[in-house]
Amino acid sequence: xxxxxRDQSLSDSxxxxxxxxxxxxxxxxxFELSTVCHRPESMDKLQEQTKxxxxxxxxxxxxxxxxxxxxxxxxENFKIIYSQFFPQGDSSMYAHFxxxxxxxxxxxxxxxxxxVFGLSIILRGTINDRxxxxxxxxxxxxxxxxxxxxxxxxxxxxxxxxxxxxxPTMQDDVxxxxxxxxxxxxxxxxxxVVTIEEFIETCKKDENxxxxxxxxxxxx
Amino acid sequence: xxxxxxxWLPFARAAAIGWxxxxxxxxxxxxxxxxxxxxxxxxxxxxxxxxQTWRTTLERYPDTLLGSTERDFFFHEETxxxxxxxxxxxFRHILNFFRTGKLHYPRQECIAAYDEELAxxxxxxxxxxxxxYEEYKDRRRENAERLQDDEEMDMSNDAPPVNLTYREFLWxxxxxxxxxxxxxxxxxxxxFFIAISVMxxxxxxxxxxxxxxxxxxxxxxxxxxxxxxxxxxxxxxxxTVEYLLRLIAAPSRYKFMxxxxxxxxxxxxxPYYIGLVMTDNDQVSGAFVTLRVFRVFRxxxxxxxxxxxxxxxxxxxxxxxxxxxxxxxxxxxxIIFATVMFYAEKGSTASKFxxxxxxxxxxxxxxxxxxYGDMVPKTIVGKVFGSICSLSxxxxxxxxxxxxVSNFSRIYHQSQRAEKRRAQRKARLGKIRAAKxxxxxxxxxxxxxxxxINSLEEASKEAGRALxxxxxxxxxxxxHNHLLHCLEKTTNHEFVDEQTFQANCMEISVMNxxxxxxxxxxxxxxxxxxxxxxxxxxxxxxxxxxTNNQELSTIQIRERPVANSRSSLNAKLDETxxxxxxxxxxxxxxxxxxxxxxxxSDGHGSITxxxxxxxxxVRVSAL
Numbered sequence: 001x002x003x004x005x006r007d008q009s010l011s012d013s014x015x016x017x018x019x020x021x022x023x024x025x026x027x028x029x030x031f032e033l034s035t036v037c038h039r040p041e042s043m044d045k046l047q048e049q050t051k052x053x054x055x056x057x058x059x060x061x062x063x064x065x066x067x068x069x070x071x072x073x074x075x076e077n078f079k080i081i082y083s084q085f086f087p088q089g090d091s092s093m094y095a096h097f098x099x100x101x102x103x104x105x106x107x108x109x110x111x112x113x114x115x116v117f118g119l120s121i122i123l124r125g126t127i128n129d130r131x132x133x134x135x136x137x138x139x140x141x142x143x144x145x146x147x148x149x150x151x152x153x154x155x156x157x158x159x160x161x162x163x164x165x166x167x168p169t170m171q172d173d174v175x176x177x178x179x180x181x182x183x184x185x186x187x188x189x190x191x192x193v194v195t196i197e198e199f200i201e202t203c204k205k206d207e208n209x210x211x212x213x214x215x216x217x218x219x220x
Numbered sequence: 221x222x223x224x225x226x227x228w229l230p231f232a233r234a235a236a237i238g239w240x241x242x243x244x245x246x247x248x249x250x251x252x253x254x255x256x257x258x259x260x261x262x263x264x265x266x267x268x269x270x271x272q273t274w275r276t277t278l279e280r281y282p283d284t285l286l287g288s289t290e291r292d293f294f295f296h297e298e299t300x301x302x303x304x305x306x307x308x309x310x311f312r313h314i315l316n317f318f319r320t321g322k323l324h325y326p327r328q329e330c331i332a333a334y335d336e337e338l339a340x341x342x343x344x345x346x347x348x349x350x351x352x353y354e355e356y357k358d359r360r361r362e363n364a365e366r367l368q369d370d371e372e373m374d375m376s377n378d379a380p381p382v383n384l385t386y387r388e389f390l391w392x393x394x395x396x397x398x399x400x401x402x403x404x405x406x407x408x409x410x411x412f413f414i415a416i417s418v419m420x421x422x423x424x425x426x427x428x429x430x431x432x433x434x435x436x437x438x439x440x441x442x443x444x445x446x447x448x449x450x451x452x453x454x455x456x457x458x459x460t461v462e463y464l465l466r467l468i469a470a471p472s473r474y475k476f477m478x479x480x481x482x483x484x485x486x487x488x489x490x491p492y493y494i495g496l497v498m499t500d501n502d503q504v505s506g507a508f509v510t511l512r513v514f515r516v517f518r519x520x521x522x523x524x525x526x527x528x529x530x531x532x533x534x535x536x537x538x539x540x541x542x543x544x545x546x547x548x549x550x551x552x553x554x555i556i557f558a559t560v561m562f563y564a565e566k567g568s569t570a571s572k573f574x575x576x577x578x579x580x581x582x583x584x585x586x587x588x589x590x591x592y593g594d595m596v597p598k599t600i601v602g603k604v605f606g607s608i609c610s611l612s613x614x615x616x617x618x619x620x621x622x623x624x625v626s627n628f629s630r631i632y633h634q635s636q637r638a639e640k641r642r643a644q645r646k647a648r649l650g651k652i653r654a655a656k657x658x659x660x661x662x663x664x665x666x667x668x669x670x671x672x673i674n675s676l677e678e679a680s681k682e683a684g685r686a687l688x689x690x691x692x693x694x695x696x697x698x699x700h701n702h703l704l705h706c707l708e709k710t711t712n713h714e715f716v717d718e719q720t721f722q723a724n725c726m727e728i729s730v731m732n733x734x735x736x737x738x739x740x741x742x743x744x745x746x747x748x749x750x751x752x753x754x755x756x757x758x759x760x761x762x763x764x765x766x767t768n769n770q771e772l773s774t775i776q777i778r779e780r781p782v783a784n785s786r787s788s789l790n791a792k793l794d795e796t797x798x799x800x801x802x803x804x805x806x807x808x809x810x811x812x813x814x815x816x817x818x819x820x821s822d823g824h825g826s827i828t829x830x831x832x833x834x835x836x837x838v839r840v841s842a843l
Binding site: 059060062063064066067081082084085086087088094097098115118119122123130131133134137138154155158159161162163164165166167168169170174178181182186199203208209211212213215216218219220 | 233
C-alpha cells in the first residue's frame, strides 16, 4: 500500500464514492475568503449626489448588501444575480455589458456608489440622461458611435436571454435582421454608424420609445 | 424563482433600459404599485418569542404561509402582531430562510418536529441548502426505517391473515419459521439433519479399528458402510423434499432457482444422486470421490439458520476489491522473493528450491511467518534473502489487515452514502427543474390572466355585475412578470415551455394565420400574428363583452373541462400549452400542491382557481 498524504486520500475517497468533480480543485482553495470590504459613503452624501430619497437609498442598500456582503460586486456575482431573473435563457453576455456600463471607473467591481449612480440616472434622470445612458451601454468601446458589430453583439445578448424555448422558434438571423431595422431607423446619414446625436434625435421622435422611457419613473 | 434576489428587482427592471430603444413594439403597461408605504416592520410573536422583519422580506415567497394572506389568520388585534403558537427555536430557521433564501437544518432538532414546522409554514424541504441536505435526508430515512421496523414488528406479532392460499402459506412458513408451530418444527428438523449429515461426513473418515479379516485399519465409513449409507439417504431425502417444497411454494420460481441458497441446496444433494446412477467402475470412481467432497457444502445450508453467516457472506462480497488488491500485492511479493530465493539457492547442492514455483511454497510459508521448516535456504545469500522475506512478510501482511478492516468499513458506509446522494440528487434536480418550469408557467399564466382580467373587468362593468374582489398581487411577482413581458416585446418572441416548443415545432406546418376572431375563439387558433393582433385589440377595445360573459359563466359553473373553454377564450398558444394546469405545480415553497395558480397572480387567481376546480382557500374567498 502506498503512503498517502491527506490531500491524496481526500481526493481518493472522493473518487471512490464517485462524487469527485474533476473541475474543482481540492477543498483548501475554497477556504481563502476575500477580505476586501468596501463601505459606501454616508447616506447624506449619496442623497446629494443622486436623486433618491433616504428611504429609497436604505431599501437599495439593504438589498445590495444582502447579496454582496463585502460591499462590492464583481462580474461573476453580478452575472449570477442577474441570471436569476432570466432562468430560461443565458443572460451572461447582457450582464457583462451592464457591468461594463455600471463600472464607471473600470476597476472590475461595482461598488454601491456605482450601483446607485447608475440607477439614479436610469430611474430618476431626464429623458436625455436615460438615452445617454442607453447609448453608453450600446457603445461597447466607448468611442462615441455605435457600429453594426457592437449592435449585433448587444442584440445577440438580448436574444440569448430568451433561451431556446420560444414561440415562434428563434431563427439564427433574427438578431441580424433586428440590427438592420434598427440601423435603418437610427442611422440618418447612412454612414454605417449611429452617433449620439442621431440616436437621441431618433429616439425622441419615436413615440414607442418615449413611452417606454416613462416606465422607469415608477420602478422604485 | 428569483425571490432570493428580490431586493435586486429594481435593478433588473432598470437594466431593461437597454431593450427600449431596440424594441419595435410598445412595452406593456407596468403593474400599478399599491401604497408605497407598505414597507414596514412586522412583528411575529412565536409562543412569546418576538421576531421582527420587514414586510417585503416575508413577501418574497408568496407561496408560504408568512408570505401570503394566510398570515392574516394569525393576526392578533390587541397587540398588533402576528401570533403563532409554534416552536420558536425551529421558527428561527424558518425566518432565516426568508432573510437569506437558504434553508438550513439544525442538527439537534428532531426530524419529525422540523418536518411538521416546515409543513405548517408551507415550505417544502427540498430547498434545504446543500450544506444541510444530506444530514436531513439521512435523519429522515433513519426515522422512516425505524417507524417501518416498528410497524413490521407489530405486523409479525399479529395473527397471520386467514385467507392465504396454501402456496403462500407454505412460503411464509419457510421464510419465517416463527409463524406457525409446524414451520418451527420443520426448521429445527432440517437444522438437525444438516448437523447429522455434516457429522456423518466427518466421522466417516475416522479410522475405526481393525477387522479380523483385514490387515490394515478401516475407516468407519467403510466398516459401517450400510449404516452410513442409510443415514446419508435419509438426510438427502429430507433435503430433497425440502428443496422441492420450497420450489413449489416460491412466488417466483425462476428467481428462486437463481438464488444462492437454492444453488447450495442443489450442490449439496447432487453428489448422492450422481453416485446412485454411477456404477462401481474404477474409472469413474475417482470422479465420484471428488464429488463426495461437495457434500461438505451442506454446511453452508446453515446460513439459512444463521443471520450472521449471511452478513459475513455479504460483507465479503462487498469488500471483494480490497481483498483482491491484497491478494495481488501478495502475489507480487511472492513472485519477487521466490525468484530471488531460487537464484540464490541455485548453487547449493541438494537444494529443495528446484524451481521458482517450488520456491513459492517457501515464500508463502515464510511471509506468513508460519515457517514449517520443510524448505530452508542453505547458502548465506539465501539466508539473507530469506530473512528479508520473512521481515517483509510481517509488513506486507500484518500492516494492511487492520487498514483493510477499516477501509472496508469506510468503503461500505461510503458507497452507501454515494448511492444515496446520487438518488437524492436526481430526485432533487427533478423537483427543482419542475419548479423552474413552473416559474415560466407562472409568467405565461400572468400574461393570459392579465388580459383575461382586464377584459372581464370591462365586461362585468358592462353587464353590471360585481364579479370578484381583486386581491392585491404580490408586487414582486407582478413586476418580474412585467419585466419578462418587456423582454418579449423587445425581441418580438414569446417565452414558451419545453413541451409547447416541441409541439410547435411539429405544428409549424399546420399554423394558419387566420384572423377571424369568432371562429378562433371557439376553435383552436394558431399563429402569433393573430394572437398579437387580438391581444392588441383586446387592450384597446373590448368588443366581445357578450362572449366573455358567457364564457365566464361557463367557467364558474363547470369543473375540470373548463380548462378548454378558458383556453379558447385566450386562444393562441393555449391550445398548444398542454394545459399543465392539470398537473400540480411544485413550487419551491409550497407544500400543498393543490393550488398551483395561487402564486402566479393572486388577483387573477380567483378566476383561474375556479377554473381549475382544486379546492383551496383562495377559491372560497374569491367566490
